[in-house]
Amino acid sequence: MVLFPSLLDGLAGTVSIKKGRNSRKDAGREAAEALAKDARKNELMLSSSGIVKSNKSSNFASVCSKRGQKGINQDSLVVWEEFGCQEDMIFCGIFDGHGPWGHFVSKRVRESVPSSLLCKWQETLSLTSLGMDFEMDLDRNLHQFDIWKQSYLKTYAAIDHELKQHPEIDSFCSGSTALTIIKQGEHLVITNVGDSRAVLATTDDDGCLVPLQLTIDFKPNLPEEAERITRSNGRVFCLRDEPGVFRVWMPNGKTPGLALSRAFGDHCVKDFGLISEPDVTQRNITSRDQFVILATDGVWDVISNQEAVQVVFSTPDREKSAKRLVECAVRAWKNKKRGIAMDDISAICLFFHPSPSQKAAPLTISKQADMIKTF
Template structure:
């Protein structure tokens, strides 16, 4: 696997071998993607329960903790998946903060669907890039990797949101979830954010102290680019008198649903009025200064889930994801 990471152009062949010969090397990226997705679905029972997929003998450390607030059912859920995509140096982490009457079901459904869908789209995109004579994967490995992951995430989120809308047993018309996920691949991390959960990197300054670096934007309705899109779609953004400073998204002619974020899965009552499920995808190179990443929802009662990863090069990288329910 180390060689496949060093030689990005050969990564697809390594992936094909990792799914035990199901893709016979005929260049059919779709077959490889389908086989990988099938393998991923074998972990469904694990995803529905603990939210972690661990590897025997791994040097990674993972702990999961969640605390219910005073609202009732805890609508947050999370996942840590080691050796994501059958790659020894890849890891998938995510937190999902549900809201609305069916929010806990929506969050769990997105957690179950997103990893395997992302693997499928990543495999297809990687295969297409490997076979496209106009794309030179060796020319700019970092840029090409980012382009492949971003394209995969965009396709995945669109597919997951469409699947959720068609789900017969989950009513997500007035319910939804955020989704903040990270893929670590070697010394790079790819962050995809939908909603107002937050990723913060703890890195070491020159004087040896830990300093926070925010990796994501909280997608609140009053952000200029978000508000402009909502207003253009005939939605409204304003605060209630008893909630000064809390901007919410409202339908054109009624005070509903009052969503306090501008991006989310679900919430189809307002999808035609500016709410979107398009992720912002970014990347960051991990250095020896970087210590851990905190993924956190916007609740007030802090809780957490952590994963400590030995980098295999020059540093330890800790990915720590926090969940919280609002009090």
């Protein structure tokens, strides 16, 4: 049973009465922003390093972000437990800015996505028949997923348009990635723009903990991405001093040299193949699934999926899991990237189940190579 629509309708109605000149759309957004404000007040929303734990769910999130050596930290993140006042729902998002205004863009996207998504979700729900009888759980899950997917597509298109028109943020040559996860009961919705990555820790048939990559790193040299860019008269190539680092360029080959094929902002190349359209996937959580890691490329540039899962799993105190992963990435940058300025490093570790008791059968870490799987 979905309770959120009636709640938002009520809040929107209250706002409309108080401010009769506002349209229903504006009222809905104000209502969603009011929910976000209330979540922050009740310590159910976090946008900096720390932890988020609700007494009404088994979710537990550990969050950490560390500035690199390139200036201001352009990473932003958010965790919202009881998302939209739903006890069984949590929203996690991580955003990696780039360019001169990258930190402003990533923060703006972080602030806009959750509340805007709630509004679009409400609108999409109102256009569907919630009284439908589903004979199979699969039909119900597909219906719920389709609502989320359509809501995300509308939300991201609107936010990117707002960024282009924003009077105080210059997103012409600056932008941000966006990786988010919504956990609704035992259902995950994963949405990705850019090269931040989500990795799930699950157990195989032998009881070993293995990583499953839930997202695609959207780089310009991926066949489908490169085809779209070149079809739009954009160019994809590496610089001589950066072998293997493919970038998106304008037809003249001079700017901006973006190492992503999807991003918010960067409107100088939006006509040449760069898009902000998210890849939206889903997964049903099983008893085998233990936790998911969301991290910016500052982690994945130096730590493998397998190593990241092992670091988080082996941390005795879940509260320190994200911090330990970030610290391991910092050390890896010093060892593997000598002479290169360290990138900003941010991670969210979302645990699905309560801490295992001492009597539970211990899990082991699989030594096999990273497994990559999308859903």
